[in-house]
Amino acid sequence: MSLGKLIERLLQLVPVLLGVSVIAFLMMALTPGDPVQIIIGDQQITAEQEAALRHDLGLDRSIPERFAIFLGNAVTGDFGESFYHRRPVSEVIAERLPATIELSLVALLIALATSIPLGVLAAIRKNSIFDRIATVGSLLGVSLPGFWFGILLLMLFAVNLHILPVAGRIGYSSEIEPITHFLLIDTLLRGRPDAFLDALSHILLPALTLGLPMTAILMRVTRTSMLEVLRQDYVTFAEAKGLSRRRVLFRHALKNALIPTVSVAAIETGSLLGGNMIVETVFGWPGLGRLVVESIFLRNYPLVQAAVLFYAVTYVLLNFFADILYTVLNPRVKL
Amino acid sequence: MKFLSRALLATTAVLLFAAPAVSASELTVGFTLDADTLDPANHRKRETETIIRNLYDGILTRDAEMNVVPEIAESFTQISPTVYEFKIRQGIKFHDGSDLTAEDVKFTLDRLTVEGAMGDGQTSPRKSLLGPLASTDVVDAYTIRINLFEPWPILPAQLPFQEVVSKAFVESVGTAGLATQVNGTGPFKLVEWRKGDSIIMERFADYYGGASDIAPVGPACVDRVIFKVIPESASRVAALLAGDVDIINELPAFSIGQVEANPDTTVMSVNGTRSFFVAMNLEGEYFDDIKVREALAHAIDKDLIIDRILGGYASRIEGILSPDAFGSSELPAYAYDPELAKQMLAEAGFPDGIDVTMDVEGAFKDTAEAIASLLTKAGIRTTVAVGEGAQLAEKWRTKGGPKSGDMFFTSWGNGSLDPFDIFIPTHRTADRGNSAGYANAELDAILDAASVELDVAKRAAMYHDAEMIVNHDLPYVYLWVPQDLYGVSTRVSGWQPSADSRINLHDACVN
Numbered sequence: 001m002s003l004g005k006l007i008e009r010l011l012q013l014v015p016v017l018l019g020v021s022v023i024a025f026l027m028m029a030l031t032p033g034d035p036v037q038i039i040i041g042d043q044q045i046t047a048e049q050e051a052a053l054r055h056d057l058g059l060d061r062s063i064p065e066r067f068a069i070f071l072g073n074a075v076t077g078d079f080g081e082s083f084y085h086r087r088p089v090s091e092v093i094a095e096r097l098p099a100t101i102e103l104s105l106v107a108l109l110i111a112l113a114t115s116i117p118l119g120v121l122a123a124i125r126k127n128s129i130f131d132r133i134a135t136v137g138s139l140l141g142v143s144l145p146g147f148w149f150g151i152l153l154l155m156l157f158a159v160n161l162h163i164l165p166v167a168g169r170i171g172y173s174s175e176i177e178p179i180t181h182f183l184l185i186d187t188l189l190r191g192r193p194d195a196f197l198d199a200l201s202h203i204l205l206p207a208l209t210l211g212l213p214m215t216a217i218l219m220r221v222t223r224t225s226m227l228e229v230l231r232q233d234y235v236t237f238a239e240a241k242g243l244s245r246r247r248v249l250f251r252h253a254l255k256n257a258l259i260p261t262v263s264v265a266a267i268e269t270g271s272l273l274g275g276n277m278i279v280e281t282v283f284g285w286p287g288l289g290r291l292v293v294e295s296i297f298l299r300n301y302p303l304v305q306a307a308v309l310f311y312a313v314t315y316v317l318l319n320f321f322a323d324i325l326y327t328v329l330n331p332r333v334k335l
Numbered sequence: 336m337k338f339l340s341r342a343l344l345a346t347t348a349v350l351l352f353a354a355p356a357v358s359a360s361e362l363t364v365g366f367t368l369d370a371d372t373l374d375p376a377n378h379r380k381r382e383t384e385t386i387i388r389n390l391y392d393g394i395l396t397r398d399a400e401m402n403v404v405p406e407i408a409e410s411f412t413q414i415s416p417t418v419y420e421f422k423i424r425q426g427i428k429f430h431d432g433s434d435l436t437a438e439d440v441k442f443t444l445d446r447l448t449v450e451g452a453m454g455d456g457q458t459s460p461r462k463s464l465l466g467p468l469a470s471t472d473v474v475d476a477y478t479i480r481i482n483l484f485e486p487w488p489i490l491p492a493q494l495p496f497q498e499v500v501s502k503a504f505v506e507s508v509g510t511a512g513l514a515t516q517v518n519g520t521g522p523f524k525l526v527e528w529r530k531g532d533s534i535i536m537e538r539f540a541d542y543y544g545g546a547s548d549i550a551p552v553g554p555a556c557v558d559r560v561i562f563k564v565i566p567e568s569a570s571r572v573a574a575l576l577a578g579d580v581d582i583i584n585e586l587p588a589f590s591i592g593q594v595e596a597n598p599d600t601t602v603m604s605v606n607g608t609r610s611f612f613v614a615m616n617l618e619g620e621y622f623d624d625i626k627v628r629e630a631l632a633h634a635i636d637k638d639l640i641i642d643r644i645l646g647g648y649a650s651r652i653e654g655i656l657s658p659d660a661f662g663s664s665e666l667p668a669y670a671y672d673p674e675l676a677k678q679m680l681a682e683a684g685f686p687d688g689i690d691v692t693m694d695v696e697g698a699f700k701d702t703a704e705a706i707a708s709l710l711t712k713a714g715i716r717t718t719v720a721v722g723e724g725a726q727l728a729e730k731w732r733t734k735g736g737p738k739s740g741d742m743f744f745t746s747w748g749n750g751s752l753d754p755f756d757i758f759i760p761t762h763r764t765a766d767r768g769n770s771a772g773y774a775n776a777e778l779d780a781i782l783d784a785a786s787v788e789l790d791v792a793k794r795a796a797m798y799h800d801a802e803m804i805v806n807h808d809l810p811y812v813y814l815w816v817p818q819d820l821y822g823v824s825t826r827v828s829g830w831q832p833s834a835d836s837r838i839n840l841h842d843a844c845v846n
């Protein structure tokens with residue numbers, strides 16, 4: 001892809017982001033529920049005190065006025081102050097982001113590492129018992145609700161077998177000075193294999209829960225596209241040439257069969273962010289998803305707006321990345 | 336060989352000395368929510384308060400029986416209807432080793448109540464909790480006076496919710512710094528706040544001991560305390576059963592059996608402060624008639640629901656106040672009698688019954704369904720409509736404005752256990768929690784007078800009168816006050832849950 005095309009695609013981001021900010025703002029502003037009432041909670045308060053609080057939060061202004069302020073500040077990177085944390089939302093989100101990204105990446109890794117071999121195997125042994133088990137398994141994987149599956153894993157591995165912890169990101173004896181804020185990397189960089197194993201034991205169950213539906217989807221994509229490829233003339237030709245079965249499968253077939261898998265994986269990574277909200281709640285994972293869910297119920301406007309924008313940017317970038325990857329893997333496709 | 340054995344000996348010695356003589360005792364609480372901030376003046380959440388209260392002490396506190404007792408104060412007296420004097424204890428140290436004086440207490444109260452005192456023109460969101468507090472004067476290094484705009488008997492009940500900060504520390508780190516840094520006088524010092532994950536604290540060795548009325552007095556029993564955030568209740572229960580945590584809050588009633596069946600865990604409960612009730616739309620087509628409201632009251636079998644759904648952990652109420660609240664009293668009960676309910680409906684002109692809906696938040700759907708089926712049996716055919724909390728609050732709490740809907744199954748908390756905080760918002764004409772749309776000038780006058788009445792006996796009598804009025808008028812069907820349930824490891828001793836839902840870990844020990 002040429003540089004010009006790349007820039008053009010990046011510029012397309014601008015109207016998307018503008019649109020998303022309008023929607024994020026309006027959705028919050030127009031949803032019933034008054035942040036001031038929620039903050040006050042079950043207390044007696046005078047009308048003046050209530051008005052003062054509303055003023056302090058900037059909610060005494062009209063919606064167009066608030067939108068203008070929001071947009072004006074947002075372009076300078078200022079998304080306002082969280083109603084509850086009383087700190088800039090960018091700061092609050094930045095604190096929680098590494099945990100979410102780390103969890104999503106590990107889930108992606110698990111999904112890729114399991115789905116591709118399983119998908120290939122199912123395709124090679126089409127209609128075998130293995131293929132049938134894998135197909136039913138993937139159907140289950142897509143349909144099992146994450147919170148239920150997560151709690152089952154918890155009951156088995158944490159409560160009954162006592163081999164993995166229930167919640168959190170790392171134990172309390174493992175205090176690691178952050179470098180990248182990704183604990184699996186930081187523990188290794190600091191030369192603490194014990195803490196690395198500790199962090200790994202914490203991330204395993206949430207990552208499995210989060211990665212499972214993706215494994216199922218990717219496995220089916222891989223299986224289908226592998227079957228497709230195996231029917232192609234060039235595969236028959238390669239076999240006719242007398243190449244070994246292994247060479248045909250891995251050098252000729254798999255390379256092409258993985259093209260759809262990779263692009264679906266890139267797009268599905270965006271939905272990992274959404275799935276995070278449930279998994280983070282079940283496993284007490286200190287990530288962004290849980291923070292956003294809590295903030296929606298509390299009508300913490302600035303935080304939700306900033307987080308929605310962040311999700312949108314990530315999603316758009318991932319799609320963009322998938323497109324680029326697609327052209328790299330399959331030079332016949334042009335953007 | 337000699338070298339080898341020496342080296343071995345030396346290594347062993349180093350290892351022996353390096354290892355701590357006694358392993359540190361650590362208590363972990365599996366807790367529903369993270370703190371929003373660690374600044375005692377900049378939040379409005381109970382969960383945040385619970386965490387902060389282990390790091391900071393207040394001027395006053397409450398004992399296990401919910402009596403208000405001095406904490407940082409040595410004693411307090413009311414020297415006129417609008418002036419209270421507090422003697423501050425000497426020898427109290429902040430975590431940084433500096434001494435606490437009356438200046439710090441004044442600074443704390445000013446920061447809470449003076450407009451713009453938080454910096455950047457911001458006022459503390461907790462200002463309204465201190466009602467008519469006008470000013471604070473320093474009399475001498477260990478005496479302060481609080482001046483009120485009008486008599487306000489609730490002041491002592493509200494002071495346990497306000498924690499004392501160090502003036503010098505706040506001036507150096509600012510309000511922004513105080514959000515994440517702690518220099519309190521509480522039994523524990525902050526070690527680390529892993530946001531969204533946990534708050535780690537350790538024992539403050541120079542702690543003055545806490546309220547002298549609450550034994551034992553002295554430094555905390557455990558070395559370290561961790562509040563670990565686990566929002567999902569099934570996971571919190573799992574963490575307790577797995578032994579990962581020692582105490583969990585908000586134990587769901589359906590997990591009681593599981594926790595009791597485990598030999599290492601037990602259930603602890605304490606009377607809560609949240610009253611549950613069904614609001615009826617008094618402007619609606621049916622509930623303007625008191626006969627219909629009475630029919631509703633007779634159609635709900637409270638005991639059955641308490642027994643079957645709440646695990647027996649709740650107390651019935653016939654008025655808005657919890658049995659533990661100031662001014663609560665015996666009230667006439669509406670007995671469960673579905674036949675009588677049908678008869679009353681017929682008398683009200685609905686011999687064939689009525690069709691109504693009841694709004695409820697998702698978390699209470701089960702209870703609402705049970706109520707609906709009881710009502711339906713008595714001819715009040717009820718459909719449950721599940722909505723989201725903030726949206727339902729806006730629909731029903733219209734401050735006197737017009738509203739739609741028939742019934743709303745809801746609740747109101749009363750952490751101070753003083754009636755003013757629950758009675759006024761839910762019952763005074765057009766007040767912010769009045770979801771029934773109830774308006775009674777006589778009741779309004781009693782509530783307003785009781786808020787400023789200083790004679791304790793007179794004030795209690797006024798609230799009894801108020802309860803009798805609402806028990807008769809029935810703007811709501813008053814249901815129950817559930818107990819707060821905790822799952823606790825048998826390792827823990829010296830700790831008991833508290834009715835204001837604070838988790839005070841000063842006296843807790845682990846074996």
